[in-house]
Amino acid sequence: MAATLIKGSEISKQIKEELKQKIADLKEKHNVVPGLATVLVGEDEASKVYVGAKEKTCKELGIHSERIDLPADTREEDLLALVEKLNKDPKIHGILVQLPLPKHINGTKVLYAINPDKDVDGFHPVNIGKMMLGEPTFLPCTPHGILELLKRSGTETKGAEVVVVGRSNIVGKPITNMLLQKRGGNATVTICHTGTKDIAAHTRRADILIVAVGKPKAITADMVKDGVVVIDVGVNRLETGLVGDVDFETVKEKAKAITPVPGGVGPMTITMLMSNTVQSAKMHSGIAD
Ligand code: GUN
DSSP, X not given: OOOEEOOHHHHHHHHXXXXXXXXXXXXXXXXXXXXXXXXXXXXXXXXXXXXXXXXXXXXXXXXXXXXXXXXXXXXHHHHHHHHHHHHHOTTOSEEEEOSSOXXXXXXXXXXXXXXXXXXXXXXXXXXXXXXXXXXXXXXXXXXXHHHHHHHHTTOOOXXXXXXXXXXXXTTHHHHHHHXXXXXXXXXXXXXXXXXXXXXXXXXXXXXXXXXXXXXXXXXXXXXXXXXOEEEEOOOEEETXXXXXXXXXXXXXXXXXXXXXXXXXXXXXXXXXXXXHHHHHHHHHTTOOO
16 A cells, blocks of 8 residues: 655645635734744754745745844843743744754743743743643644644544654654643553663554654564554755655555655644634734634
């Protein structure tokens, strides 16, 4: 059985079209324009690309975007003062401080300084706590995108055996939490990590397998069962090009559906950031969903 492709590039286009409409309605009916501030400290090339892509997507959708570029030697207290200013700015509904920050700045302190009600990254401990409790909050963008991919590809999560490989704070831990919520995925979720004795014994049980380990082709065909749905979060640059954490060519022969790399999970992250920003603008303006 050759797998269906779960194309994040197309699903994200569809979500962006829906957002464009919502943003136009907000402007027309409520005179509200969602606003996102992105803060970049230093000269990290990959971060510049990400921040540039976020700005471009804001423009495309009609979101007000403010980009603040600061030199690499910016003092922590100056960055904290900027965050405080953005916390108070009524035009700004979302604040994103691009990571990684230079080593002399305490990143945790900066992320904790962002008003949780403007934390569209979903990284603030208050929002992580709400997510764990199943309360409405900003969901971190990559796992939020994975939920949308599952939903929009018609993958049933209720009662499914989900196996997550990787326990990062940005992907593994939050997607595990979202999928176990009764009103999230209602799935049975197992999380595997470097301390797991026999990862393959777990992955072979999975109806849905989510992999975010940052190791090229770590999951091979012998580690999955027939008919599995595979979400590959990995982006690894090899001489031959980009590959995921899953050995796509062999696993796709057994899977029912699989995300490609590139064009799978990747395009969803910025799209869900835009969605969180719109959600924040509505919340700040007292507009119900
Ligand atoms: N650096 C890489 N990914 C992200 C992200 O999703 N948010 C922030 N703030 N920084 C990042």
